[in-house]
Amino acid sequence: MIQLESPVFDKFTVEFAPNELIFCEFEPGNEFYIIQSGRIRIVKIVNNTEKTLDVLKPGDVFGEMAILEEEPRSASAIAVDHSKLLKFHRDNFDALIQGNPQMAYKLLVIFSKRIYDAKRRLMILLLEEPQLKVMDVLNMLAEDDPHIDMQGPIILRCNIQEVANWAGMQISDVQKILTHFNQLGKIELFNDRIHVKNIRDFQRVVNSRRKSSV
């Protein structure tokens, strides 16, 4: 992703110790960050519990919503390892990309991906029946893996918790549905993966339902 090795960026480098907080949820933010080394955990308090949304790696960008305008952070960012970040204030953004059009291009790519992922998620969330949501999460996971041949049985690396997060549902509800699919022989359920016999089937069901609801 984005690697900016030039000494020009030295003055933008900030370092964080393991477990150190970079910014917290709801804090107004004017900077965005590019990870040079180390991992960053993105967490959010949901129902009085800290939930990890993502663990970002070198080359990843976060806090990018601050590029446009000051806005409260939607999650907290915490260093997992000793981490080196490039920190850019919104005011420097124009000058920054003027001198580094390459980075601007990379940001375009990142935004494109994020928009798609968010839209795809929204498509799942907008389905009304819980079964369809769970099916569509599996569809999405299959779409995400370029090596998957949709014609045959496929293996999706995921667990119930992840499916529940994507579907915006309770784990217990998701588990019931997946167990049901399992009993029907449509899927085989493991701790770390789900085998789907015929993902085309799921795609057809979801698509037809989506069309009819429009």
Add this chain to the structure above:
Amino acid sequence: MAIQTRSYKSGSIVYMEGDKSENIYILKGGRVILTTKKVEDKTWVEVKENVKPGEFFGVKSALGRYPRDETAQTVGDTTVLSLSLADFERMILQNINVVKKMLRVFSNQLRRIGKTVREVLGEGESINPEVELFKLAEYYFKMERPQMAGHAYKKYLEFYPDSKYSSVAQERLQRIKSGAMGGGGNDFSPSFEPETARSAVSASDDLTDFSIDDDTAMPAQPAAEQGGSRSPLANEMDDFLSESKSDDLLDDFTFDEPALPSSAPQDINEIFYEAMRLFSEGQYNEASTLYEKIMNFKSLQNETERKTFEKAHFELGRCQYKLGKYKEALGTLSSLIKKFPSSDMIKSSLLYIGMVFEDTKNIDKAMTYYSKVAAMDPKDQHNRDAQNRLNKLQNNQGKR
């Protein structure tokens, strides 16, 4: 180079929703209409959008390498330029203002979608960031995570200096600075604080010559202990630390059996924090039940959960120590050391093992463990603690 000019008759499809392609287009002449279903505002209504001459289209799906999410159709005779990703990159790098404009458009779009996602998830728009920031600080204060809490209180005071809770925030900050946070009563700072985390870096190296199931690696094993004078408890402990028993312990943690996880509605971190709370209130039995539950978790989905799983070992050992279940404590702590040799909790686990031995009057073993901990780099409060305990034991021995 590979930039092609393409001419279309009226009503032609340049691309269809669902197509996969890495081409990006510029409208040169004529008219192109993009038809898309508006998922952003939850309506699924078809929206038509005109591309203006000179404008790009098909950018996001090509850059993000996902299927087209709109259909591009011509109206009237139309000419477009078709670019590969590489062409596009070259072209826009010459014209950074176009990129800036696109970035703003994209980030606005992302913001809108994010807002809708939050609405659908019921996370609401009515939240007041000022109050939420304070609540966040309170949450971390309650959880005894001073760095997180301190940061949030500071930001709260910085951005909302004259607000409702500013005096509370001030007072909390003072308490954090003076170290008088939460209920206290813990022997160690919470294990997720930076100091502890940093101290783990070299701990694993130190342990290479210090495997706790290998008695020969323990320096200065007193001869008397090899004889018949050992207490039954000490023997039992050694059994627990021996290879075969620990392997049995590990068998409880196989991760790959295809069984469904038992219906656990709560997530691992939720249970962990609840257990931490119980521990801080001295409810060690209840806390250990929860930690045991965590140790039975079969699927850990990310690094945090693995870390929590790892920490639960230490916390359970600590509970068992508090409850006087010394054998169990040794089993738990030694399984942590075995399973997570580079854990942040190694040093604290060794210290607790020393304390178990001290409490069960295995003074020599206790001293061995304390001196090991005291010598481990980098130095932190655990070293000081171990050194103090070691000094005390040495003094007592001197008196005898």
